[in-house]
Amino acid sequence: MLWKTILIALREIRRNVLRSFLTVLGIVIGVAAVITMVTIGGGATVQVRQQIASMGNNLLMMSPGKRLGPGQSTGSIPFKENDADAIAKEISSIAAVAPVSSQSIMAIFGNQNWTTQVTGTDNHFLKATNRSVKAGRQFSDSELRSGAAVCIIGETVRKKLFGGQGTLGEKIRLQKLSCDVIGLLEEKGQSTMGMDQDDLVVIPLSTFHRRISGNQDVGLIQISVQQGSSTEKAQSDIRRLMRERRHLSASDDDNFNVMDMKEITKMLTGTTQLLTALLSAVAAVSLLVGGIGIMNIMLVSVTERTREIGVRLAIGALENDVLTQFLVEAVVLSSLGGLVGIALATAASFVVARLMQVPYIFNPGINLLSFIFSAAIGVIFGFFPARRAARLDPIDALRHE
Numbered sequence: 001m002l003w004k005t006i007l008i009a010l011r012e013i014r015r016n017v018l019r020s021f022l023t024v025l026g027i028v029i030g031v032a033a034v035i036t037m038v039t040i041g042g043g044a045t046v047q048v049r050q051q052i053a054s055m056g057n058n059l060l061m062m063s064p065g066k067r068l069g070p071g072q073s074t075g076s077i078p079f080k081e082n083d084a085d086a087i088a089k090e091i092s093s094i095a096a097v098a099p100v101s102s103q104s105i106m107a108i109f110g111n112q113n114w115t116t117q118v119t120g121t122d123n124h125f126l127k128a129t130n131r132s133v134k135a136g137r138q139f140s141d142s143e144l145r146s147g148a149a150v151c152i153i154g155e156t157v158r159k160k161l162f163g164g165q166g167t168l169g170e171k172i173r174l175q176k177l178s179c180d181v182i183g184l185l186e187e188k189g190q191s192t193m194g195m196d197q198d199d200l201v202v203i204p205l206s207t208f209h210r211r212i213s214g215n216q217d218v219g220l221i222q223i224s225v226q227q228g229s230s231t232e233k234a235q236s237d238i239r240r241l242m243r244e245r246r247h248l249s250a251s252d253d254d255n256f257n258v259m260d261m262k263e264i265t266k267m268l269t270g271t272t273q274l275l276t277a278l279l280s281a282v283a284a285v286s287l288l289v290g291g292i293g294i295m296n297i298m299l300v301s302v303t304e305r306t307r308e309i310g311v312r313l314a315i316g317a318l319e320n321d322v323l324t325q326f327l328v329e330a331v332v333l334s335s336l337g338g339l340v341g342i343a344l345a346t347a348a349s350f351v352v353a354r355l356m357q358v359p360y361i362f363n364p365g366i367n368l369l370s371f372i373f374s375a376a377i378g379v380i381f382g383f384f385p386a387r388r389a390a391r392l393d394p395i396d397a398l399r400h401e
Contacts, residue, residue, distance in 0.1 A: 023297040024337030026290025027377060031341025031370045032348060033283030038366045039349040041276025043358035048268045050359075058095075058225035059128060059261045060235055062242070077255055078217035081205065083245060087221070088124075091237045093229035098125035100220040101208050107157060107201055108173040114160035117200045118174055120208020128224040136168045136183030139204055147206035152183035154198035172201075177211045179203060231260050287373065290337065291381035298330050298385035323386045330382020331375055338374030342367050 065076030084099040101120040106113050119125070123138045133152060143150055151172065158167050170181050188197040209216050225234045235258050242256055346362075353360035 019297065020333060020336075023293050024290060024333050024340070026286050026293050027334050027337030027374050028290075028341040028344065030284060030286030030288075030290055031338050031374055032345040033286060034280050035342060035345035035363075035366055035370050036348045036352065037276055037280045037283055039345070039361065039363055040352055040356065040358065041272060041279070042361050042363055043353050044276075044356075045269050045272045046361060047358045048272060058227065058229070058231050059130075060223040060225060060231060060238065060258055061261070062221040062223065062238065062256060062258045064219070064256050077246065078219060079221055079256075080216060081218055083242070084218065084221050086245060087223060087238055087241065090241055091234060093226050093234045093237070094223060095226045096124040096127040096224040098122060098128045098222045099205055099218040100125065100222055101205065101213060101218055102220070103208075103212060105174050105201075105212070107161060109161040109170065112161045112163075114157060116154075116157050116160075118208070118212065119200050119202050120205040120212070121202060122205055125202065125222065128222040131188070132186045133183040134186040136181070138183065144204045144206065147204055147210050149177060149179040149207060149211070150182045150203070151179040152185060152202040153181055154185045154200045155187040156196055156199040157201055158184060174201065174203075175212065177203075177207070179207075231262060235260055287377055290334070291377040294330055294333055294378060295381040295385060297333075298326060298382055299388070301326070301329070301385070323389070326386035326389045327379065327382050330386065331378035334378030334382075335371070335375045338371045341374065342371060345370075 062079070064078050079099065081099050084097045088094055088097040098121050102117055104115060105118045106115045107118075122144055126132065126138065136152065138152070139148075139150065142148070151174075153161075153167070153172075161172060162170070167181055167184055171178050172181060173179075185198065185200075185202070190196055205218075223234070223238065225231045238258050239254065242258075243252075243254065246255060248255070345367075350360050
């Protein structure tokens with residue numbers, strides 16, 4: 001009986017294909033928009049997590065002052081290299097500690113120049129930030145101790161200064177410092193904050209202190225925690241140690257900040273998910289508009305087929321039979337709109353993900369939920385027209401012209 005009712009519904013839809021398509025257009029747009037938003041939002045969330053992970057394994061970043069973000073707050077006391085040594089020596093869960101000092105400097109090679117970030121550090125910087133040297137070598141112990149004029153450059157600097165030329169063994173100038181290029185870093189691309197992670201030149205920290213900054217200050221300490229160890233405990237241990245080294249009493253606030261990259265991940269993914277939910281809620285309004293369209297066209301259909309309804313009631317059809325017929329028609333309409341919307345969303349999500357350069361991740365849950373919701377729209381908005389048809393008086397319906 002139900003199958004026959006569905007066939008009748010499909011027949012009625014085929015009789016007015018254009019009208020049926022325009023009726024479910026709101027459902028199609030709503031379903032497609034919701035699925036596309038959720039899919040792109042999910043891809044963006046995965047990309048944020050991947051990019052944060054690429055910055056370093058279980059990475060903690062310790063900066064002077066209380067302010068989060070780049071730079072130092074006013075009056076902040078910078079670190080010294082022996083602060084990093086103390087962390088590596090006294091906290092057992094640490095895998096690598098890298099003291100870092102940075103400055104924006106123009107790099108020059110031949111007639112090419114490029115303003116880049118020059119970073120003074122040691123070889124632990126590569127491990128802490130999950131980097132590797134794809135060509136050349138790291139710094140030797142003697143180069144780190146003596147402050148040799150050597151450097152390892154990122155891919156962006158290589159392209160800007162050397163183009164297609166050879167890189168290793170060449171000399172570049174950083175202010176008054178002329179240094180030999182001994183290595184090229186593996187390409188990492190942009191970070192979640194939009195910063196180019198390949199736009200840097202790495203030199204020994206002692207070289208940076210003697211030839212560029214002129215002091216022994218360390219602006220940042222990057223700390224990699226061992227796999228399986230708690231970053232929260234390491235964060236607490238580092239905070240306790242640094243309070244001791246900076247002679248802070250129990251009543252004093254920290255004059256440094258230890259930031260866990262997991263906190264950044266949680267904050268950014270939470271923001272992405274919230275924006276996805278808000279955009280999806282706006283897109284879902286189209287489903288309500290589509291539901292109203294279905295109700296409107298079903299009311300028109302009831303009026304057009306009043307005489308047919310009267311004949312069916314006169315020859316023995318029950319009110320429930322008429323109610324079911326019109327309700328099934330509304331559900332079939334909205335379900336077809338849901339299926340078309342899912343197909344459209346799949347194509348749109350794939351294309352938009354490529355354009356936005358985020359991973360395309362098929363989400364079966366949101367696709368199934370959207371289809372069920374589109375069918376529910378048919379039930380909700382089709383019930384009133386169906387009930388109106390079922391309650392028609394057979395005599396009055398037969399008289400209808």
